[in-house]
Amino acid sequence: MSWSATSPTSGKFAPVERSDFASLIERFNELRAQGRGYLEVRGSAVFPVLTLGFARAAAVVHLMTDEDAMSLLAADEPADTDAAVVVLDDLVDFTADFVLNLDRAWQVVEEFVRTGDPCRAGEWREL
Incomplete structure (x- = not known):
């Protein structure tokens, strides 16, 4: 398992x-x-790669299965409203169908780290 994330000091993604x-x-x-x-x-x-972007309690999880294939994890229960979350260094808007509670999104990451199987997370919708 390997990971990279936003730097807490610069606020920018550190690859x-x-x-x-x-x-x-x-x-x-x-x-x-x-x-x-x-x-x-x-x-x-190299693949799959799971990403988690969030702002406050709103989160979105992406799955990259190769260089050209990316999917979003559908929310079990859609959020009340659309939300903007961090993707790399920018805030990006997502519809409520893909906005997860941050705790649920973190559970998806933990499960992926434990099993290496992103399919267990729920329904993935290809972009």
Whole structure:
């Protein structure tokens, strides 16, 4: 498993990959305390890559299965409103159908790290 994420000091995505799950949890908690962030997680291969972008309690999870294939995780229950979340360094608008609660999105990341299987997360909709 390797990961990269927004730097809590610069607020910009830092593409340097790390491999310690404990440090991923620590980084996520730092970003959550700041109210926004973005992270990418992959297994031992180049793909799949799971991404989590969030702002406050709203989050969106992407799955990249190769260079040309990207999907969004559909919300189990759509949010009340559309939301803007961080993707790399920018705020990007998403419809309520893809906006997850941040706790649910983090569970998806933890499950992916444990199993390496993104299919267990729910319904993926290809972009």
